[in-house]
Amino acid sequence: MSIRRYALAALASAVFAGSAIAKDYELLNVSYDPTRELYQQYNAEFIKHWQQANPSDKVKIQQSHGGSGKQARAVIDGLRADVVTLALAGDIDEVAKLGKTLPENWQTRLPDASTPYTSTIVFLVRKGNPKGIKDWGDLIKKDVSVITPNPKTSGGARWNFLAAWAYGLKAGGSEAKAQEYVKELFKHVPVLDTGARGSTITFVNNGQGDVLLAWENEAFLALKEDGGNDKFEIVVPSLSILAEPPVAVVDKNAEKKGNEKIAEEYLKYLYSPVGQKIAADNFYRPRDEKVAAQYVNQFPKLDLVTIDKDFGGWKTAQPKFFNDGGVFDQIYSAQ
Amino acid sequence: MSRRISPVIPGFGLTLGYTLVYLSLIVLIPLGAMFVHASQLTWEQFWNIVSAPRVLAALKLSFGTAFLAAIINGLIGTLLAWVLVRYTFPGRKIIDAMIDLPFALPTAVAGIALTALYAPSGWVGQFATDLGFKIAYTPLGITLALTFVTLPFVVRTVQPVLADIPREVEEAAACLGAKPLQVFRHVLMPALLPAWLTGFALAFARGVGEYGSVIFIAGNMPMKTEILPLLIMVKLDQYDYTGATAIGVLMLVVSFILLLLINLLQRRIETP
Amino acid sequence: MSASAIGAAASANAARRGSATARRILIGLGWLIFALFLLLPLVIVVSQGLKMGVGTFFEAIFEADALSALKLTLIAVAISVPLNLVFGVSAAWCVSKYDFRGKSILVTLIDLPFSVSPVIAGLVYVLMFGAQGFFGPWLQDHDIQIVFALPGIVLATIFVTVPFVARELIPLMQEQGTQEEEAARLLGANGWQMFWHVTLPNIKWGLIYGVVLCTARAMGEFGAVSVVSGHIRGVTNTLPLHVEILYNEYNHVAAFSVASLLLILALFILLLKQWSENRINRLRHSAAEE
Numbered sequence: 001m002s003i004r005r006y007a008l009a010a011l012a013s014a015v016f017a018g019s020a021i022a023k024d025y026e027l028l029n030v031s032y033d034p035t036r037e038l039y040q041q042y043n044a045e046f047i048k049h050w051q052q053a054n055p056s057d058k059v060k061i062q063q064s065h066g067g068s069g070k071q072a073r074a075v076i077d078g079l080r081a082d083v084v085t086l087a088l089a090g091d092i093d094e095v096a097k098l099g100k101t102l103p104e105n106w107q108t109r110l111p112d113a114s115t116p117y118t119s120t121i122v123f124l125v126r127k128g129n130p131k132g133i134k135d136w137g138d139l140i141k142k143d144v145s146v147i148t149p150n151p152k153t154s155g156g157a158r159w160n161f162l163a164a165w166a167y168g169l170k171a172g173g174s175e176a177k178a179q180e181y182v183k184e185l186f187k188h189v190p191v192l193d194t195g196a197r198g199s200t201i202t203f204v205n206n207g208q209g210d211v212l213l214a215w216e217n218e219a220f221l222a223l224k225e226d227g228g229n230d231k232f233e234i235v236v237p238s239l240s241i242l243a244e245p246p247v248a249v250v251d252k253n254a255e256k257k258g259n260e261k262i263a264e265e266y267l268k269y270l271y272s273p274v275g276q277k278i279a280a281d282n283f284y285r286p287r288d289e290k291v292a293a294q295y296v297n298q299f300p301k302l303d304l305v306t307i308d309k310d311f312g313g314w315k316t317a318q319p320k321f322f323n324d325g326g327v328f329d330q331i332y333s334a335q
Numbered sequence: 336m337s338r339r340i341s342p343v344i345p346g347f348g349l350t351l352g353y354t355l356v357y358l359s360l361i362v363l364i365p366l367g368a369m370f371v372h373a374s375q376l377t378w379e380q381f382w383n384i385v386s387a388p389r390v391l392a393a394l395k396l397s398f399g400t401a402f403l404a405a406i407i408n409g410l411i412g413t414l415l416a417w418v419l420v421r422y423t424f425p426g427r428k429i430i431d432a433m434i435d436l437p438f439a440l441p442t443a444v445a446g447i448a449l450t451a452l453y454a455p456s457g458w459v460g461q462f463a464t465d466l467g468f469k470i471a472y473t474p475l476g477i478t479l480a481l482t483f484v485t486l487p488f489v490v491r492t493v494q495p496v497l498a499d500i501p502r503e504v505e506e507a508a509a510c511l512g513a514k515p516l517q518v519f520r521h522v523l524m525p526a527l528l529p530a531w532l533t534g535f536a537l538a539f540a541r542g543v544g545e546y547g548s549v550i551f552i553a554g555n556m557p558m559k560t561e562i563l564p565l566l567i568m569v570k571l572d573q574y575d576y577t578g579a580t581a582i583g584v585l586m587l588v589v590s591f592i593l594l595l596l597i598n599l600l601q602r603r604i605e606t607p
Numbered sequence: 608m609s610a611s612a613i614g615a616a617a618s619a620n621a622a623r624r625g626s627a628t629a630r631r632i633l634i635g636l637g638w639l640i641f642a643l644f645l646l647l648p649l650v651i652v653v654s655q656g657l658k659m660g661v662g663t664f665f666e667a668i669f670e671a672d673a674l675s676a677l678k679l680t681l682i683a684v685a686i687s688v689p690l691n692l693v694f695g696v697s698a699a700w701c702v703s704k705y706d707f708r709g710k711s712i713l714v715t716l717i718d719l720p721f722s723v724s725p726v727i728a729g730l731v732y733v734l735m736f737g738a739q740g741f742f743g744p745w746l747q748d749h750d751i752q753i754v755f756a757l758p759g760i761v762l763a764t765i766f767v768t769v770p771f772v773a774r775e776l777i778p779l780m781q782e783q784g785t786q787e788e789e790a791a792r793l794l795g796a797n798g799w800q801m802f803w804h805v806t807l808p809n810i811k812w813g814l815i816y817g818v819v820l821c822t823a824r825a826m827g828e829f830g831a832v833s834v835v836s837g838h839i840r841g842v843t844n845t846l847p848l849h850v851e852i853l854y855n856e857y858n859h860v861a862a863f864s865v866a867s868l869l870l871i872l873a874l875f876i877l878l879l880k881q882w883s884e885n886r887i888n889r890l891r892h893s894a895a896e897e
Contacts, residue, residue: 036856037856062841073574076739077738078737078747078752079839080752153572189556191556192557193555194550204857208455221857225857324387324573324575329389332389333389345798346700354697354713357690357697358694358698362720363716364735365766369734422630428881430637430641432881433641435880436649436874436877438820438824438827439827440873441827482644537721541722544726564724564727567724576734583730586723590723594715594718594719599711
């Protein structure tokens with residue numbers, strides 16, 4: 001969305017809201033693990049933005065974080081989220097399918113397939129990179145131990161897995177080779193936490209493993225933590241995956257609470273320059289090209305496969321790789 | 336003391352009724368809901384779920400580590416109970432008061448504390464690393480966490496019974512020439528056994544189901560360090576409600592049979 | 608005193624002396640186990656919490672989300688413990704004062720929540736009251752929220768703490784038998800009078816002990832509550848869940864600070880428990896001397 005269009009929309013909403021009476025809003029954003037810091041900052045900014053147009057409104061935004069699948073399940077089971085901002089489209093698909101609280105075509109309602117920011121999967125290694133890890137191939141070298149969460153429970157881990165698969169496919173040339181590669185890779189994994197954040201803690205605080213497969217934003221965050229820069233460094237592999245964490249309004253819940261307008265605005269504002277800058281500051285890759293240009297040094301360029309082009313979307317990838325009996329189960333039961 | 340049928344004391348209908356209604360509302364109907372949910376499966380489907388290699392591995396791990404932890408507790412719990420009942424020494428009161436700490440401490444706190452302790456970089460874990468083995472992220476770590484969480488059970492069931500055995504009985508046996516071990520085997524063991532069994536069973540049953548303290552330290556590797564409750568969570572996160580309830584039903588049936596057996600066994604020992 | 612008695616006393620003394628070494632070893636072992644299994648985890652929690660100084664420690668405890676988590680925890684405890692107290696007395700009453708068929712099964716059922724995995728305890732309420740659950744549609748139509756709100760948290764807490772009071776009272780009341788109550792009845796007391804003036808004073812300390820344990824466990828429940836909470840910051844997070852959240856936010860020190868708060872509460876409760884237990888023992892002793 002261009003800035004001008006955005007400004008028009010904001011103006012329109014200001015005019016509309018100006019005539020309305022003051023309201024109290026309580027908005028619930030159900031999100032996944034690594035976005036805590038992002039939304040903490042964004043919420044404050046959004047409230048300011050909303051109150052500029054509707055000075056007499058009171059807005060309170062509540063946050064809930066956890067593994068992406070677990071959070072989606074909570075929404076399906078009745079957690080009254082006005083908006084969901086999850087790790088992958090597959091999880092929101094399930095909310096639409098099982099919870100029936102938003103239409104199945106939700107992803108077409110916002111620009112860029114409803115993903116205002118993206119990320120990718122990189123390696124976090126210990127300072128000085130003692131094991132000399134440069135690319136995916138190095139991960140299966142002897143005595144390298146790899147930390148990643150469990151793809152069954154963690155959205156981030158699914159991106160990790162697919163990125164590894166893409167590498168295996170490219171290096172080996174066949175699916176059989178790719179499966180061999182990921183199987184070998186998971187032999188090097190000593191701990192499978194249930195969520196992306198759990199894995200980071202295991203790697204950073206408990207000193208496990210030589211390399212952490214992580215969301216790029218999560219890796220940057222680990223560097224930012226006190227002393228992180230002296231302890232870790234980021235390694236960018238030759239090939240990775242474009243991780244697209246989508247956002248959506250949960251229509252039924254928002255309607256029930258009278259939050260449709262503000263929920264929609266909440267997500268739209270993510271696409272604004274302000275929202276995009278906050279995303280970039282929290283190490284998410286912004287969609288807006290102008291904002292992206294300002295952060296070009298922060299995000300290295302690398303080859304990225306995508307879920308839709310290379311894996312046929314989550315509707316194909318999820319059952320093939322992660323459901324019971326899928327590739328992930330096969331590599332573990334064959335051990 | 337007599338425990339006889341007493342038509343004089345009122346309130347049988349009231350208390351039994353209330354007990355049953357409350358139990359039904361809070362425990363039985365919700366658990367029943369799980370059975371109903373699982374009953375959407377045919378026997379064959381149910382069997383396929385619970386006999387999947389990953390479930391069997393988790394089953395073995397959960398029951399194995401819980402059993403081991405209960406055994407450890409059976410030993411150190413008896414020892415602690417003995418020391419607390421029979422001796423007075425500095426700090427006895429403190430130890431006695433703090434035995435219940437694992438009950439009172441949130442399991443999540445126990446989990447992160449034990450992980451901080453036993454992780455390879457932790458206070459205790461680093462010694463293990465020097466010796467060439469790992470505690471956290473192995474079944475050993477799980478066993479330790481379960482031992483911590485279930486520590487009070489054996490101590491607290493054995494302690495009062497031990498206190499009720501007059502010292503003179505042992506002394507008399509000793510006077511009659513019995514060696515300490517013989518005293519233990521022939522005098523103390525029979526008296527302590529029912530309580531010990533109760534403590535053991537409660538510790539075991541609790542250990543099988545424990546979640547909060549274990550997931551931090553377990554490592555959660557499928558086939559290796561993945562416990563049953565985690566597997567239920569994993570199934571839930573995949574929207575596989577029936578799979579989750581199937582494992583839930585399995586765990587529940589096993590725990591119920593176990594507790595029932597222990598209760599019956601205890602009665603048999605108490606009333607020979 | 609006869610010669611044989613003197614001889615017996617002498618050999619008993621010898622046995623005592625002989626066991627002095629054993630005694631020392633056993634006490635040492637007891638201390639070692641205590642230090643390794645109980646003290647060390649405690650020390651690590653507090654020391655990690657205080658790592659950045661007392662200031663950050665209190666900051667973490669008095670932070671708004673921590674306070675609202677504390678409030679929620681206390682509310683859940685305040686509702687669930689009294690309910691379980693009434694249940695415990697009633698259950699102990701019918702189990703210990705009467706004989707009836709199926710008693711074994713009833714006792715086992717009372718114990719059952721001990722051995723049900725907390726995860727299952729949470730799951731069953733989601734299956735009942737969740738949007739996809741048995742009562743889900745009805746609750747939605749009437750705009751009643753049970754799971755992911757206070758009622759669900761309270762229910763899960765009640766579930767895991769059901770047995771505590773009953774467990775504590777059943778052996779006590781069985782031991783006391785029914786004579787005193789029968790006497791009261793024969794003297795013309797009605798049921799309630801008998802309960803208030805005879806039974807309650809007899810079981811008072813056991814009751815307190817059970818309530819204290821029940822409170823401790825209710826405060827610390829994690830697994831079951833985690834399933835039904837929804838993890839909304841400042842709204843449906845109990846104190847143990849708040850610890851997990853802080854831990855997951857890289858906020859190691861704050862996590863252990865709040866954990867220390869829980870620990871202090873737990874220790875305080877244990878103190879209460881010890882006090883009530885001492886009272887029980889004293890009563891037992893005086894009863895034995897009579």
